[in-house]
Amino acid sequence: MNAERLVRRMIDVGALRFGDFLLSSGKRSRVYVDVKLASTFPDILEMIADGIAEKLSGVEFDRVACVELGGVAIAVATSLKLKKPLVIFRKEEKSYGVGGDRIGEIRKGERVVVVEDVITTGRSALSAARRVEKSGGVVGAIIAVVDREESGREFMSLLKLSDLIKAYDSFDTTKS
Structure with a gap:
């Protein structure tokens, strides 16, 4: 994967924004990384996968897992790329239809990789990991497209927020 090319494309499509944003973690930030938007572009999604x-x-792992909504496109693309089955955890258990807290299954002892779009506190990814374990699976890894480097933990990721900002500064030719 060419990280510079991925960053450039994310910047091109407006997936890196500056302002005042409330993140899903409840934290405020001057920088917003919209991986969901970026992943709507096939070339970017392919680079991510x-x-x-x-x-x-x-x-070594048997299955890819994610939490709706941010990780779904990434998990599907990764599942297709690696030919691994997929499980999508719902944010809330569904009481209608067939119900449940997920789409897909986890078999006892399966090794599962949890994918995320962006990690800030790690709460969502760690919640998915606990749900994998509660289902009888073993977490092989947690990986995000972007780690905002605010969790105090080391997560596997394609990009760090600090790298995205440096790249933005170097690509932005409108600055003097």
């Missing part, structure tokens, strides 16, 4: 596949090359 390629990058995740590359990062996971040494990790």
Whole structure:
């Protein structure tokens, strides 16, 4: 994966924004990384899936997992790329239809990789990991497209927020 090319495309499509934003974690930030928007572009989504596949090359696992909504496109692309089945955890258990807290299954002892779009506190990713374990699976890795570097933990990621900002500064030709 070419990280510079991925960053450039994310910047081109407006996935890196500056202002005052309330994040899903409840934190406020001057920088917003919209991986959901970026992943609506096939070339970017393919670069993300390629990058995740590359990062996971040494990790043995049986299934890809994510939490709706941010991780879904990424998990589907990774599932297709690596030919691994997928499970999507719902944010809330559904009481209608067939119900449940997920789409897909986790078999006892399966090794599962949790994918995320952006990690800030890690709360969502760690929640998914606990749900994998509660289902009888084993978490092989947690990987995000972007780690905002605010969790105090090391997560596997394609990009760090600090790298995105540096790249933005170097690509932005409108600054003097």
